[in-house]
Amino acid sequence: ADDLEKLMQDDNQWVSQRKNYASNGYSKLSQINKANIKNLKAAWTFATGVNRGHEGAPLVIGDTMYFATAFPNNVYALDLNNEEKIKWSYFPKQDPSVQALLCCDNVTRGLAYGDGKIFLQQNDGVLVALDAKTGAKVWDTTVVDVKQGATTTNAPHVFKDKVITGCSGGEYGVRCYLTAYNIKDGSIAWRAYSTGPDTEVLIDKDFNKDNPHYSALSVYEDVNGGNKEGGSYKALPKDKLKFPEKDLGVKTWLKPQATKNGWEQGGGATWGWYSYDSALNLVYYSTGNPSVWNPDVRPGDNKWSMTIFARDLDTGFAKWGYQLTPHDEWDFDAVNETILWEADGKKLASHFDRNGFGYTLNRETGKLLVAEKMHPFVNWATGIDLATGIPHKDPKFSTHEDVNVTGICPAALGVKDQQPAAYSPKTKLFYVPLNHVCMDYEPVEVKYVAGQPWVGATLSMYPGPDGVMGGFMAWDGLKGKQAWYKKEKFSVWSGALATASDVVFYGTLDRWLKAVDAKSGKELWKFRVGSGVVGNPITYGHKGKQYVAVLSGIGGWAGVAMNLGLTNDNDGLGAAGGYKELKEWNAAPGGGALNVFGL
Numbered sequence: 101a102d103d104l105e106k107l108m109q110d111d112n113q114w115v116s117q118r119k120n121y122a123s124n125g126y127s128k129l130s131q132i133n134k135a136n137i138k139n140l141k142a143a144w145t146f147a148t149g150v151n152r153g154h155e156g157a158p159l160v161i162g163d164t165m166y167f168a169t170a171f172p173n174n175v176y177a178l179d180l181n182n183e184e185k186i187k188w189s190y191f192p193k194q195d196p197s198v199q200a201l202l203c204c205d206n207v208t209r210g211l212a213y214g215d216g217k218i219f220l221q222q223n224d225g226v227l228v229a230l231d232a233k234t235g236a237k238v239w240d241t242t243v244v245d246v247k248q249g250a251t252t253t254n255a256p257h258v259f260k261d262k263v264i265t266g267c268s269g270g271e272y273g274v275r276c277y278l279t280a281y282n283i284k285d286g287s288i289a290w291r292a293y294s295t296g297p298d299t300e301v302l303i304d305k306d307f308n309k310d311n312p313h314y315s316a317l318s319v320y321e322d323v324n325g326g327n328k329e330g331g332s333y334k335a336l337p338k339d340k341l342k343f344p345e346k347d348l349g350v351k352t353w354l355k356p357q358a359t360k361n362g363w364e365q366g367g368g369a370t371w372g373w374y375s376y377d378s379a380l381n382l383v384y385y386s387t388g389n390p391s392v393w394n395p396d397v398r399p400g401d402n403k404w405s406m407t408i409f410a411r412d413l414d415t416g417f418a419k420w421g422y423q424l425t426p427h428d429e430w431d432f433d434a435v436n437e438t439i440l441w442e443a444d445g446k447k448l449a450s451h452f453d454r455n456g457f458g459y460t461l462n463r464e465t466g467k468l469l470v471a472e473k474m475h476p477f478v479n480w481a482t483g484i485d486l487a488t489g490i491p492h493k494d495p496k497f498s499t500h501e502d503v504n505v506t507g508i509c510p511a512a513l514g515v516k517d518q519q520p521a522a523y524s525p526k527t528k529l530f531y532v533p534l535n536h537v538c539m540d541y542e543p544v545e546v547k548y549v550a551g552q553p554w555v556g557a558t559l560s561m562y563p564g565p566d567g568v569m570g571g572f573m574a575w576d577g578l579k580g581k582q583a584w585y586k587k588e589k590f591s592v593w594s595g596a597l598a599t600a601s602d603v604v605f606y607g608t609l610d611r612w613l614k615a616v617d618a619k620s621g622k623e624l625w626k627f628r629v630g631s632g633v634v635g636n637p638i639t640y641g642h643k644g645k646q647y648v649a650v651l652s653g654i655g656g657w658a659g660v661a662m663n664l665g666l667t668n669d670n671d672g673l674g675a676a677g678g679y680k681e682l683k684e685w686n687a688a689p690g691g692g693a694l695n696v697f698g699l
């Protein structure tokens with residue numbers, strides 16, 4: 101284990117966004133337990149002075165707490181030994197016009213730490229390394245080109261001696277990538293594109309050698325003209341698949357789009373969460389939706405959008421890649437986290453996808469072990485064939501230009517969006533924040549203009565069959581089954597925190613921070629914070645006392661229309677209509693705050 105991985109073992113600290121390389125959001129602290137949680141009280145708060153969605157979590161390194169706000173991404177270091185005074189702050193200067201490019205609110209998913217430095221990924225694509233002690237800038241570099249409509253909202257992630265960061269712009273026809281920088285000086289170690297030739301996706305001859313069928317040229321055959329109106333696709337059985345093929349990032353984009361080859365404007369954003377297995381030296385992350393949202397103009401599987409990749413940390417080359425939703429027709433952007441865990445001596449990875457399926461894979465080989473619906477309302481596919489990995493799409497819910505397909509479940513924001521799940525090695529269950537939203541989706545023709553939104557669909561969103569917009573569940577990753585499920589009025593847009601006392605925390609858009617029993621889902625405690633919670637709760641210890649901390653400040657896709665005062669139902673990519681009622685609980689725009697609780 102490297103120094104950072106050792107630091108992650110100390111549960112008094114919280115040194116990376118999802119706690120550790122495995123991204124399990126789990127702490128061994130247990131002072132706050134089921135018996136005493138009724139005494140959990142606000143210990144202190146900090147108003148950020150910034151309105152809009154506060155995603156991500158604070159970090160606790162030694163006796164200092166670090167966090168970043170929504171745009172303009174101000175950074176604070178607070179001294180836990182000295183009355184939470186500001187040790188230093190860093191206010192980046194960003195061109196305010198970048199805000200107009202952010203699809204789903206002015207969010208950032210937080211800071212990273214490593215090598216004595218705090219890393220900030222600004223919304224304008226600038227990655228900054230700050231001295232953790234003083235806040236002085238050590239280096240900076242520009243990751244993406246905002247002139248093309250690219251931005252950055254992801255948290256940077258430090259793995260060993262690299263800082264890894266992503267790219268947003270799936271709604272702008274950006275050709276996205278993941279980049280690794282050397283932690284010392286910010287020089288580029290490697291960059292892996294999501295689409296394009298193997299040399300640029302960093303794929304070599306050993307790619308998918310354990311599952312060569314993942315590298316099939318096409319996983320569907322056309323029925324009645326394929327993706328033309330009235331047509332659909334049929335999944336090919338394994339014996340009909342042709343594999344392995346090279347350069348699928350080019351060959352599965354069968355037609356040019358707009359001004360270039362399809363793959364050159366293919367999206368595949370990387371704005372989610374990444375994890376790392378230091379023994380295998382593999383980085384896990386996944387890529388977003390193919391651009392544009394109108395699927396008729398990009399026939400083919402559109403690889404390697406919607407793909408979980410496992411890449412060598414040193415070289416960036418992919419060991420395996422599995423496409424979750426070939427030829428996406430719904431914006432089931434697959435960037436959600438992949439959580440690493442073990443069972444029966446096997447190294448596993450679980451991923452809760454926007455498309456509504458919960459996946460468990462062997463993380464050494466990429467072999468698909470489990471793929472089950474997280475909720476029965478998922479209707480775009482009847483199931484996933486484990487032998488091929490191919491979803492069986494229900495043609496009723498295939499989308500086509502100028503046809504308004506109604507009743508698609510889940511909605512584009514998925515059964516779960518970016519809000520990260522947690523895993524408890526104690527209960528052996530995952531704790532997963534959920535959306536319960538369906539949609540009507542109509543692909544439309546759109547002209548491409550560099551740097552302008554290039555969406556290509558109109559959607560409206562509404563509650564699913566449970567009559568509510570969200571939920572929170574415990575999930576068994578081996579069985580592919582819910583252990584318990586709890587309804588929520590709104591989508592749960594906050595991450596989950598699991599602790600060794602079997603108390604699990606999450607926040608809600610109607611301003612609660614909640615604690616539930618890890619074994620039953622029974623509510624144990626709740627507290628009304630100042631604005632809806634889209635941040636991720638964490639826990640840490642200071643001077644022998646356990647604390648829970650969470651950012652509040654409504655936003656993200658669910659809150660963006662409200663924050664901007666949009667009232668037409670289709671505005672905010674459908675969020676304005678779907679989430680109208682948030683106004684009954686939240687000021688618009690929502691104000692940001694850090695909230696800390698202790699016994």
Ligand SMILES: O=C(O)c1cc(C(=O)O)c2c(n1)C(=O)C(=O)c1cc(C(=O)O)[nH]c1-2
Pocket residue numbers: 155203204205207252253254267268269270271367369371388389431433512513517518655656657658
């Ligand atoms: O394709 C993209 O580039 C992109 C970027 C982002 C983002 O950067 O926040 C989101 C999405 N897509 C997206 O599809 C989505 O559901 C979403 C939700 C949120 C959020 O913070 O709540 N961001 C994004």
